[in-house]
Structures are given as C-alpha cells and as structure tokens.
Amino acid sequence: MSIDLSTATLKAMPSPPPEAKESPFQRMTRRPEMGALAGTVLVFVFFSIVGGQNFLSIGGASAWLNVASELLIIAIPVGLLMIAGELDLSVGSVLAASSMTLAIISGYLGLPMIIGFVAALGIGALAGLVNGIITARTNVPSFVVTLGMNFGLAGITLGLSRAITGTTSVPITVDPVFKNLFGSLVGGQFEVAIFWAIAVALVIAWVLQMTPWGNWVFAIGGDKDSARATGIPVPRVKITLFVLSGLGAAFVGVIQTCMYNSAQTTNGQSFVFNSIIAVVIGGVLLTGGYGSVIGMVLGAITFAIVNQGIYYTGWSSDWASFILGALLLAAVLMNNTFRRLALSSGPKKTSGKKA
Amino acid sequence: MTEPLMTLTGVGKSFAGTDALADISLEIEPGKVLCLLGDNGAGKSTLIKILSGYHAPTTGTIEVDGKQVVFSSPRDASAAGIATVHQYGGTFPLMSVGRSFFVGAEPTKGWGPLKYFDKATANKVAIRELKSLGITRINDGNRLVGGMSGGERQSLAIARAVYFGARLLILDEPTAALGVKEAAHVLKIIMQARQKGIAVVFVTHNVLHAMTVGDRFAVLIHGRKADDFMKGERTREQITDLMAGGEAMAELEAEIAQYESQA
Numbered sequence: 001m002s003i004d005l006s007t008a009t010l011k012a013m014p015s016p017p018p019e020a021k022e023s024p025f026q027r028m029t030r031r032p033e034m035g036a037l038a039g040t041v042l043v044f045v046f047f048s049i050v051g052g053q054n055f056l057s058i059g060g061a062s063a064w065l066n067v068a069s070e071l072l073i074i075a076i077p078v079g080l081l082m083i084a085g086e087l088d089l090s091v092g093s094v095l096a097a098s099s100m101t102l103a104i105i106s107g108y109l110g111l112p113m114i115i116g117f118v119a120a121l122g123i124g125a126l127a128g129l130v131n132g133i134i135t136a137r138t139n140v141p142s143f144v145v146t147l148g149m150n151f152g153l154a155g156i157t158l159g160l161s162r163a164i165t166g167t168t169s170v171p172i173t174v175d176p177v178f179k180n181l182f183g184s185l186v187g188g189q190f191e192v193a194i195f196w197a198i199a200v201a202l203v204i205a206w207v208l209q210m211t212p213w214g215n216w217v218f219a220i221g222g223d224k225d226s227a228r229a230t231g232i233p234v235p236r237v238k239i240t241l242f243v244l245s246g247l248g249a250a251f252v253g254v255i256q257t258c259m260y261n262s263a264q265t266t267n268g269q270s271f272v273f274n275s276i277i278a279v280v281i282g283g284v285l286l287t288g289g290y291g292s293v294i295g296m297v298l299g300a301i302t303f304a305i306v307n308q309g310i311y312y313t314g315w316s317s318d319w320a321s322f323i324l325g326a327l328l329l330a331a332v333l334m335n336n337t338f339r340r341l342a343l344s345s346g347p348k349k350t351s352g353k354k355a
Numbered sequence: 356m357t358e359p360l361m362t363l364t365g366v367g368k369s370f371a372g373t374d375a376l377a378d379i380s381l382e383i384e385p386g387k388v389l390c391l392l393g394d395n396g397a398g399k400s401t402l403i404k405i406l407s408g409y410h411a412p413t414t415g416t417i418e419v420d421g422k423q424v425v426f427s428s429p430r431d432a433s434a435a436g437i438a439t440v441h442q443y444g445g446t447f448p449l450m451s452v453g454r455s456f457f458v459g460a461e462p463t464k465g466w467g468p469l470k471y472f473d474k475a476t477a478n479k480v481a482i483r484e485l486k487s488l489g490i491t492r493i494n495d496g497n498r499l500v501g502g503m504s505g506g507e508r509q510s511l512a513i514a515r516a517v518y519f520g521a522r523l524l525i526l527d528e529p530t531a532a533l534g535v536k537e538a539a540h541v542l543k544i545i546m547q548a549r550q551k552g553i554a555v556v557f558v559t560h561n562v563l564h565a566m567t568v569g570d571r572f573a574v575l576i577h578g579r580k581a582d583d584f585m586k587g588e589r590t591r592e593q594i595t596d597l598m599a600g601g602e603a604m605a606e607l608e609a610e611i612a613q614y615e616s617q618a
C-alpha cells in the first residue's frame with residue numbers, strides 16, 4: 001500500500017473554495033483595538049453623564065489629556081517592548097533618576113540646562129541599554145531584570161542625591177527655552193507634553209506598521225526562534241527597544257522637572273503599572289506578537305479619563321482604581337479571546353459567517 | 356550520480372557529556388528526498404538542528420558543494436541556501452500572511468528615511484506563491500497565519516523557503532499533525548520541490564509517508580545511524596521493525612494479538 005500522489009487522488013481532491021475577501025471594515029471589527037475604542041467611548045460617556053459639565057469643560061478635557069500624554073510617552077515604548085515579548089518595570093526609577101539628574105546638574109550645580117538635559121536622557125538610555133543587554137544575553141526574564149533595575153536605580157538615585165545635595169528634593173530654575181519646549185502650558189491648561197505625545201505616537205506608529213524593523217518587532221514577539229532563523233538580529237532589536245523605553249521614561253522625567261521646577265527621588269513609580277495597564281487596555285497581548293500604537297493611545301486615554309474623571313463625580317478616587325481594575329481584567333479576557341480565535345484554524349470559524 | 360549538495364562525515368553531538376548523536380555520515384543530493392526516520396528521542400531533531408546551524412556538531416565535518424563549512428548560526432545556514440521548516444510551520448500565527456512571508460526580507464518602496472515596507476507587494480507575492488502550491492482558499496494577504504489550517508501553514512512555510520531560493524529544504528515532521536488529505540497535499544508539495552531540483556530532508560515517524568516520497572532513507576536509533584538504504588530496498592514491515600528496534604515491535608504485536616483473541 002502506498003499513497004498515490006501522481007495523478008488521480010490529488011487531482012480529484014477538491015480544494016476548498018476561495019474565501020471571500022474581507023473589506024477593511026470587516027477586518028477592523030475583529031481587531032482588539034475595537035474593544036479598546038469601545039472602552040474609551042464607554043468611560044467617556046459615563047463620566048460625561050456622571051461628571052457633567054465640568055468634566056466636559058476645557059479644564060476637564062485638559063486634565064485627562066495631560067495625564068494621557070505623559071503616560072503615552074512612556075507607554076508607547078513599553079508597549080513596543082510588550083509586542084516583542086518583553087516587559088519593562090524600571091520606568092518609574094528611570095523617570096526619577098532622569099529628573100534628579102537634570103535638577104542636580106542644572107539646578108544644584110548650576111551647569112547649563114543642555115548638559116543636564118543630555119545627561120538625563122543619557123541616564124535613561126543607559127538604564128535601557130543595561131536592561132537590554134542583560135535580557136538579550138542571558139536567559140533571565142526581562143520581568144526580573146527590569147524589576148531589579150527599578151529597585152537598584154531607585155537606591156542609587158536616592159543615595160547619590162542625598163550624598164550630593166543632602167536632600168531628596170531638588171529645585172531648579174528652568175531656562176525659558178526649556179520651559180517653553182517641555183514644561184509650559186498651552187492656552188493656560190494644556191501641557192506641551194501633549195504635542196510630544198502626538199509626535200511620539202505618529203513616529204512609532206509609522207515605524208511599527210510601515211518599516212521592516214517594525215515587522216521584526218512583531219516577528220520577535222511572535223516566535224523568537226523562528227525570527228532568529230530568518231536572520232533578524234534579535235538581540236540588537238531587543239536592546240534598541242529597551243533603550244527606547246528608557247528614553248521615554250527619561251523624557252517624561254525632563255518634562256516633569258521643567259513643569260514643576262523641581263525633582264523628587266520618589267517621582268514616577270506610578271508609571272510602572274499605569275503604563276502596563278494602558279497598553280493592555282489598548283489591546284496589546286501580554287504574550288507578545290500583537291498590538292498597535294492606536295490601541296495604546298486609546299488605552300492611555302481610557303486610563304486618563306477614569307483617573308481624572310473621578311474628580312468630577314464627587315466620589316472617592318478609590319473608585320477610579322476599581323474601574324481601572326475591572327477594565328484591565330475585561331481587556332485581558334478580550335485579548336485572550338481574540339488570540340484564541342486568531343490561533344484556531346480558519347475554515348470552520350469563518351465559513352458560516354460569510355458565504 | 357549527481358554531486359552531493361551536502362555531505363556529513365562522522366557527525367556527533369553531545370550535550371553535557373551524553374551523546375545525542377554519534378558518527379552520522381550522510382549524503383544529501385539535489386533533487387532527491389532523504390527521509391530521516393527514527394523513534395522518539397532518536398536524535399532526528401538534533402541532526403536537523405546541526406544541518407540548519409542551531410547547534411555546532413561536537414565531532415565530524417560538514418561539507419557543502421564539496422567545501423567544508425562551519426555554521427555558527429542559523430543565518431549562516433540560510434545564507435548557504437538551507438531552509439528549515441519546524442513542526443508547526445515556523446511561521447508567526449499572529450502576523451498576516453504577507454507580513455510573515457517576508458519576515459527578515461521585507462520588500463521596500465520609497466527612498467531614504469521614507470523607505471517603507473511595501474505590504475501590497477508582500478501580500479500579492481505571498482498569495483501568488485501559495486496558489487502555485489495549490490492553496491487557493493486563502494486569497495487575502497492580510498489574513499492572520501493563525502487562521503490557516505496546519506497543512507496550509509506548512510505550505511506557506513515551504514512556499515517561503517522555495518521563493519527565497521532554498522537549495523536544501525529541511526522539514527521536521529511536516530505531516531505529523533495533519534489529516535489524510537492535508538498530509539497528501541504536503542507530500543505533493545515535497546514532490547514539487549524535488550522536481551525543481553531542491554534537496555529535501557524529510558523527518559517523519561510515518562513510514563507510509565516516507566515511502567511515498569523518499570528516494571533515500573536513513574534510520575536513526577539512539578543517536579546512531581542504524582540503516583541507510585535506497586527506495587525499494589526495504590519493505591514497509593522491515594522499516595517499521597527497524598525504527599522500533601525490531602524485537603520490541605514483535606513482542607508488542609504478539610501481545611495485541613492476544614487481546615484480540617480474547618475479545
């Protein structure tokens with residue numbers, strides 16, 4: 001007995017009929033970002049009703065836009081890392097280290113702003129580089145590596161600022177150029193960070209969707225070994241992603257320092273989890289391999305609306321945490337369902353829907 | 356006889372002192388299918404990983420086109436025209452068909468900093484190549500790979516390898532998880548590749564599948580080459596017995612016969 005391949009059987013083998021092409025709209029409805037959009041609309045409507053006119057006022061809008069923007073500058077690179085299958089829990093301490101660096105160099109020591117600025121971003125890049133090299137060269141999960149970095153760097157920042165300045169909070173007089181670029185309010189209420197966030201979102205969205213490098217990020221998160229086999233320089237891409245994440249956190253450190261004319265060693269720790277929450281609500285899979293910048297933007301906006309909207313309701317802000325927790329859980333469940341559907345074979349799943 | 360594409364001489368691999376593979380000598384010829392048979396843990400995957408540059412052999416030498424080579428990474432092997440498809444297709448389930456087809460070799464359009472990934476071309480080529488292998492169901496390159504059946508995914512991976520000019524196609528149990536029809540389809544694609552002059556190394560547990568497409572066979576037992584023969588030189592029973600270590604199979608069959616007679 002053997003399988004007859006040459007002629008009859010295979011010719012007679014009916015190939016399933018071609019699937020109907022999906023319209024871009026149909027394809028969109030099956031993406032997890034649609035869930036993120038639904039979440040954003042839901043919380044916006046909810047707080048519009050409960051928070052009323054004040055939430056909808058310019059002041060209300062600027063409140064959540066400001067929060068969303070700072071969050072996004074950190075969350076987008078963190079989200080890229082998550083798409084590539086890695087986590088970064090060190091953004092909190094990187095932010096603090098960066099803002100202390102700027103305040104000590106250009107405030108306490110009185111050196112030119114530009115030196116403090118470059119050093120602050122340099123600290124972020126360096127922390128990312130260390131995270132990246134350790135993660136890429138050893139098999140230690142980035143979860144542990146960056147958690148270690150978050151604690152270690154917090155310690156160094158605290159220790160050094162006490163040793164140098166004798167305090168944990170350092171004031172700085174920000175020169176006007178830097179104030180305008182990073183720490184000013186547009187129209188009296190809108191942080192200039194909003195524009196930076198838009199720029200970061202546009203650039204990273206382009207890179208992720210439209211460049212070969214972006215394709216590599218998806219491939220690495222999808223299957224590291226297959227990605228390596230195709231010749232992608234996996235360690236180099238990962239190290240670059242960690243550096244970007246460090247730079248994002250350091251940049252927000254600079255923004256906050258210029259904004260508030262001072263730096264504290266304890267700044268920034270809330271970003272560690274908030275960035276992950278925003279990214280996951282935005283439809284990025286915790287397991288890697290899937291996600292989009294538009295989703296992250298929606299996730300950050302949803303987070304910010306809940307986080308700020310609560311102040312317009314007259315309720316305790318504890319309820320904001322509750323709502324965010326519930327949203328996060330719902331998002332994870334939805335993302336998992338999406339993943340399961342995407343990974344199950346096509347024919348059965350789609351044939352019934354469209355014929 | 357044609358010049359072999361790849362020659363292994365006395366290749367062995369040990370992991371922390373234990374030999375997973377010892378003294379393997381093989382010749383891989385273009386336009387021929389070499390079937391690698393063996394029971395679980397026999398060392399088939401280890402051998403494949405050596406061929407595709409994941410592992411460096413502990414002993415022995417590898418020659419490609421008569422020249423000795425040392426692969427220090429999978430990249431070196433793919434530069435030499437060696438493409439490996441792992442059991443689940445080695446594709447990226449959450450990526451679109453077009454994107455995954457071109458991972459690591461993305462076509463671009465435009466110039467300088469505005470050079471961008473030409474997804475329209477990627478989709479078009481991927482779908483065209485799938486069609487040439489008889490996969491006609493998928494006609495949208497934006498579809499996720501995870502939504503394809505196992506056979507379609509194997510076909511995608513093979514199409515990719517052939518498109519990028521593979522000279523040696525290594526397939527690790529490509530038919531293992533497939534139904535009868537899909538397995539037959541993958542076997543047909545193997546024959547198509549063979550016809551193009553590509554050398555194929557086909558790893559399988561399934562003696563029937565091996566006999567359908569194989570020109571040459573090598574049986575591994577406990578990391579050693581137990582037998583090596585050409586098409587038609589052994590019967591199916593002989594191969595099965597060999598793979599299972601002969602006597603063990605006879606005993607098992609006797610036991611099964613006992614249960615059957617009791618029933």
Ligand SMILES: Nc1ncnc2c1ncn2[C@@H]1O[C@H](COP(=O)(O)OP(=O)(O)OP(=O)(O)O)[C@@H](O)[C@H]1O
Pocket residue numbers: 370375393394395396397398399400401402
């Ligand atoms: N990285 C490794 N480290 C240590 N031992 C290994 C490693 N890879 C394989 N081995 C051992 O080498 C032997 C051969 O394994 P291999 O995976 O090559 O078998 P196989 O023939 O592919 O089996 P299967 O049919 O189950 O896929 C096994 O005993 C396995 O435990």
Ligand SMILES: [Mg+2]
Pocket residue numbers: 399400401
């Ligand atoms: Mg194996």
